[in-house]
Amino acid sequence: MLSTWSILALGFTLGLKHALDADHLAAVTAIASERKGVLRASLVGALWGAGHTVALLAAGVAVIVLHLEISARVAAGLEFAVALAVRTLAALFTLGLGLLMAYELGRGHGLRL
Template identity: 60%
Template structure:
């Protein structure tokens, strides 16, 4: 019996590690990591994602255990579709940030005759300036929230959607041969595995962004643009796949 429990918990940890490498998770976290300038902060982003993911799993697990209910398939589909929309928004935000922070091409907000509007603004090399000079307050607010609520909430959304439903099915199987405590222990071990897996993945993903930001600034902007554009394209593909499937 003890060997069976250890095997189930060990399997949960390995599945958590694998869970962190799924495409939608990698794409979503890469959009957040692309805005970081250190491997340590990027790894922290992954850890926060894993923490949010684990919290939502534990909450859903408690609901399953206490009320003996299963997550409806329709609800799981809606949650997956919401994840796809979230990935599109994350990618769009990266594109906006890259354009706003670029010295030659970025977004400007103007007000004329009492009406405010935003548009792309182009500079030549001589008149180029750092748009962050006029966006200091917004950038400061972004930094405050960047390592807190964003990766945490993104992780929580992923925890409720997609393969999280499969995890709860495994939880049900574990409880058939054990107890509620064993079921929660399985989810916790699974969550620890996902935290460790995403921490490592985020650190690895951050390497091209951090390296080019330090030494090859001209390459950093195209890489960030590709990350944002790739996220938007993947988000639309994922939404289409979920909706058609």
Template identity: 50%
Template sequence: MTYSAILSLAFVIGMGHALETDHLAAVSNMLAQKGNRRALIARGAFWGLGHTLALFGFCAVVLLLGLTISGRVQAGLEFMVGVMIVALGSQTLWRLHRDRVHIHVHEHGDRKHMHAHSHKGETLPHEETRHDHVHRRTNAKALGVGLVHGVAGSGALLVLTVSATQSLGQALAYFAVFGLGSMAGMAALSAVVSFPLLLAQRGANWLRTGTSAAIGIAALWIGAAIIIENGTAL
């Protein structure tokens, strides 16, 4: 196989890597939060960016220093991912319990849009409460989650890269292309998933609540399974 074919394969494998169960669980909980389609896609892309930076940086350091990742260290990293996914799922469920959420139509200048709106902590009757709001855009959380996933996935990538490349330069290029593939895969997935999630956000309260609850519970299940599986290896 030619090196160009290996890089093409790295991109495809990276896209598939983005769709692994633990990645989907973490990103789905972030996508379940409020936001328009552009914001949801941006969260997926920032997860991919963090994932790529961590994979490239961690794997490059390991190769440059001639180090190895033991099975125990790898299990510890995966255990950390499991804890993070449980935390994300718990946050999603806690937000449902904490927030008094319903649907509103809002105006921004000459534009109207509709989304879930919270009145947590308010004691006044609904008609007397304020409904103005500011759209905050932050992707730091998605970037951080991607960083943790990237470090945890470095062990398997190192084994794959060493077997597929013949020099340090080729290995670094493989890391980069693999990471770009994971960014593209998660951004594309976020774009697709944004359609049903936005419909759920704009639908009846039971639909929005049920969707978020299902995503949170799935995260708890997947995270707990990862913790149990890797906890025995520590």
């Protein structure tokens, strides 16, 4: 049987892997790059992480305290919602990049990527 510490270590490791996924890095980078200075950009990243932590902690505590079980159907629905959000963000990014390229071409600057 797994000890409490090994379960916590596994959760931390999986959370760290999740936090370093491309979608998270792209989102934090996009938001932080709009801030001037390393301190402000770091604060954005820290607040992003804190927001994720609070949301997951609240959900986890609710599941444990209320003895809830997440059905496979609900889990699949949540996964679909996340996939839809990621695809929407990717589409908006692609659209924005296309508009930026069209703008630069219209100004006669050519493509400088």
